[in-house]
Amino acid sequence: MIYFNQSTLLNTLPKQFFAALTKKAAQYINAGHDVINLGQGNPDQPTPQHIVDSLKEAADQPAFHRYPPFQGQLFLKEAAAQFYKREYDVDLDPETEIAILFGGKAGLVELPMCLMDAGDYMLVPDPGYPDYWSGAAMAGALMDYMPLTVENHFLPDYDAIEKERLDRAKLMLLNYPNNPTGAQANSAFFEQTVELAKKHNICIVHDFAYGGVGFDGHKPPSFLQAEGAKEIGVEVYTLSKTYNMAGWRVGFVAGNKSVISAINLLQDHLYVSLFSAVQQAAAVALTGPQDCVQELSAMYERRRNVFIDACKKIGWNVTAPAGSFFAWLPVPAPYTSVEFSDMLLEKAHVVAAPGIGFGTYGEGYVRVGLLTDEHRLVEAVERIGRLGLFIDKNIKK
Template sequence: MPSDDTNNPPFEIRVADRVTRLPPYLFGRINKMIYDKRVGGDDVIELGMGNPSDPPEKEVIEKLVEAARDERNHRYSKNIGIANLRREVASKYFKRFGVRLDPDDEVITCLGSKEGFSHMCLAMMGPGDTALVPTPYFPVHVYAVALASGNVIQLPVTDSDKFLAAIAHTCETLYPRPKLLLLCYPHNPSSVTVEQPFFDEVVKLAKKYNLMVISDFAYADVAYDGYKPPSFLASPGAIDVGVEFTTMSKGYNMAGWRVGFCAGNREMINALATIKGYYDYGMFQAIQIAAIVALRDTQAAVEKQSLIYQGRRDALCDGLVRLGWADARPKAGMFVWQPIPEPWRSRMSTMDFAMLLLDKGNVAVSPGSGFGPAGEGYLRMSLVENEERLRQAVRQIKACLKEAEAEYSGKQPETAAAT
């Protein structure tokens, strides 16, 4: 029962500084408008979130059902992952990249790579520690460091040679030196890609400046036109300095299953396992058993899924090029990092342009400014819709901008007269 003592001040909830330091969620306005539009009956084409819409392979789902019926699989599981799943991860690394991993000490499962990365930051970072992060950035790459009380220095990712030079320059001039380097290739959101020699140079820099490395390899399984994304761990000496996160969300269409992995340096793996020991009891064992089947038996389907994404990429990019937009076709990943065309880029902010497409065109996109200041002037457009829906999105964008241009032009004389 509430107290009626008027002499006591109101009770105050005091959340931690790590929470109050987080900025407002930039996509909140867009998400609210999407919700309101759909409640109102509008068909919004969602190109904002990279949420895979295709299902996993049938045999993977069947294995999940079978394993879920086994009463032994409903107990707590090991938070590092069952041994056979870790062996399959090590096997995939060897078959695809020629990387030998000890599944007992150099592989750990995560509840999705995002959880794993966040907990690795808790294991590696503390007050006063600094991480080097590519920009534009995927938000968790910055804010997981902040939640671990670390500092972030953002380095432009667009030019790989300049990125490497910036790492060296920052390590030479900053004291104390940065402790952690984050890599993300194929990059989210910009879709920048690299070849193996880039990682060779990263290893040299890491050893020279005593930098630990975390490679976010979330888009390892989604690539186009013959491009094969390289693994950081395939560079000589990489396992001495860092780890790599992979996931089954994209190529295997298992986003909601939350199956991720961390592989590489055993000391970093052990530190992550220590943190996880205090936070979770591991992944549902039936999901782990189904993931083994996916890794072992569905590689052909993963390659087919890349071709599906490639067809979607071409449907979207071909349509935007016909509208006069730049051809921003990526070599990998499930996003198009699209420059906003003129005159719109000069007329309004990236957020306002994204809101215009949603309000007038019923097409939701992610404004580049949601990925840091370096993203201003760009849109991130996901490839989760089918080809026909993507072509429809282009038609709606065209109609939306035609209407907006007419309204804008109609207001100009009135504005001029007013001034």
């Protein structure tokens, strides 16, 4: 057999962090251990039944067996516009300000390719979602990292970014509620972002994947709610988390018309849009009953509370996330995030994602996904507690 070398592009792509994590966990599972996997972001609940039923009905329509329109069904774009008007009071033109995506991840990787040339700079959060790096690599872009620190509530400190760095940046990626930290941004931060972007001619891409998961009575704001946001950026929304449709691979990007036109052009060369039955089900999700969304967010909040309480009871000094379904937990001295994660897997059979996998400023933390039932979350913490790494202060929330 002839071995064909991979392209230079493939050899420059970052290693898939979560694939390695999954492989490591599988070794313990295959060895017969009861592993509690809190290391990934794969929702554990089923898609609401009314959405599944709509897919079944739509799949029976012969018209949907044909190629869909290249840039997606207008009815799904109209549903997305209705969703944004209802949830955020944001007006969007379905035909020019919304593009259909094969899940939010596809859009986040494609947008740098649409807007940047080799050698251009993009501002990315550190820590941040590793696939942001994939988009930069595919575009040949250079990344300029914005540290997210606990001292600044895991928001980028714009005052700390030199003018020269802002002037050379063509794109900035943001993500709130935040993966991996669980931090939340407010309207004032987004207004500041718009002002900064206008001043330095930066396109803002806001990853709103966890927009449907807010806690303590606070609804996560949309970036597009900030005055002037559509002039300088877009927001990427996925149905994966809000409606438990991770495996359906459907999302959309909304906002600036020139950016929407660019991503539509790229996708014209890659796809012939999504199966129309999936688009129909997605439209039903966005415009139908929303009780399932409130129930899901409430479930994650209960899990968060149970998990954080359990951590405090073993003496782990942790902070409850304000949004998303992740908890960002400090690593005890003297361990690195990888050493601590490896020990949790080896000795407690609990999977947590080491913070260094999300960037340099992720060191010192592990990310835990609240994606199993409350009893298993408590059991995971109890297993960790038995390792004797924390002083049991009997702290109760």
